[in-house]
Amino acid sequence: MYTHSSQYWTNHFTHNATFERVDWAIQPQLSDGQRKRILKSLQAWQLGETSEGAHLIAAAKKYANRTHDFIFPIAVELFIKEEQKHGHNLGRYLDLIGEKRIEQDWGDSLFRKIRYFNTSMELWTLAVITVESSAQLFYQSLKDATGCPLLKQICDDILIDEERHIDFQAERMLAIYRSHHWSIRWFAFQIYRVFFFSTAAVVWFGHHKVLSVGSPTFGRYMKDMGRKFADTFGLIRKETEIAKHLVPMR
Ligand SMILES: [Fe+2]
Numbered sequence: 001m002y003t004h005s006s007q008y009w010t011n012h013f014t015h016n017a018t019f020e021r022v023d024w025a026i027q028p029q030l031s032d033g034q035r036k037r038i039l040k041s042l043q044a045w046q047l048g049e050t051s052e053g054a055h056l057i058a059a060a061k062k063y064a065n066r067t068h069d070f071i072f073p074i075a076v077e078l079f080i081k082e083e084q085k086h087g088h089n090l091g092r093y094l095d096l097i098g099e100k101r102i103e104q105d106w107g108d109s110l111f112r113k114i115r116y117f118n119t120s121m122e123l124w125t126l127a128v129i130t131v132e133s134s135a136q137l138f139y140q141s142l143k144d145a146t147g148c149p150l151l152k153q154i155c156d157d158i159l160i161d162e163e164r165h166i167d168f169q170a171e172r173m174l175a176i177y178r179s180h181h182w183s184i185r186w187f188a189f190q191i192y193r194v195f196f197f198s199t200a201a202v203v204w205f206g207h208h209k210v211l212s213v214g215s216p217t218f219g220r221y222m223k224d225m226g227r228k229f230a231d232t233f234g235l236i237r238k239e240t241e242i243a244k245h246l247v248p249m250r
């Protein structure tokens with residue numbers, strides 16, 4: 001895993017914000033059946049993407065003070081802006097199809113409560129990678145759930161952004177995991193695993209109507225999530241193990 005600087009990520013998010021990948025001149029096309037299948041989840045994810053991110057920025061600043069990486073909170077702020085763009089686009093779509101934007105959802109409330117108490121960059125990063133891994137499956141399924149070209153464009157735009165979000169977060173996770181003494185790494189990894197898969201199951205519980213487009217059964221979905229876990233956390237552990245065996249050159 002190649003690790004980029006916070007300046008790199010700041011440049012990336014700034015550059016990515018200049019692309020407009022959604023053609024809003026396209027009219028939404030949604031059958032009643034499709035609308036019924038996706039609406040509740042669409043509203044919940046729209047709300048989830050709209051967070052102002054104050055607690056995450058606070059955690060990022062605390063982390064920056066410790067690591068002297070003062071550009072990092074700027075990258076995090078731009079990252080949050082990109083999430084807000086997702087919320088904004090989904091909200092605009094809801095307006096166009098004549099449905100309301102919701103203000104409360106049990107999944108969002110639960111996540112907000114956890115966020116409130118969370119000032120640790122490690123837990124934040126763990127939570128964000130977990131949610132983004134399920135977001136990748138969710139938006140791919142949402143894209144395939146309907147024939148609506150506008151919604152497909154919105155999902156494509158989100159999927160392009162999310163792929164880099166995972167890279168951004170995984171690099172942070174690697175740095176944090178490596179900073180742990182070897183004796184607690186095993187324990188930390190078990191926490192990652194339990195959190196990741198229990199959260200994944202909760203997401204399925206709330207959004208299986210859409211998720212089942214791409215992952216027909218719960219078992220298949222957990223397997224798909226398992227692949228995502230291996231690609232991020234599995235890789236982080238493997239690379240840390242390899243680094244341990246490398247003898248520094250003199
Ligand atoms: Fe997002």
Ligand SMILES: [Fe+2]
Pocket residue numbers: 083132161162165
């Ligand atoms: Fe994201």
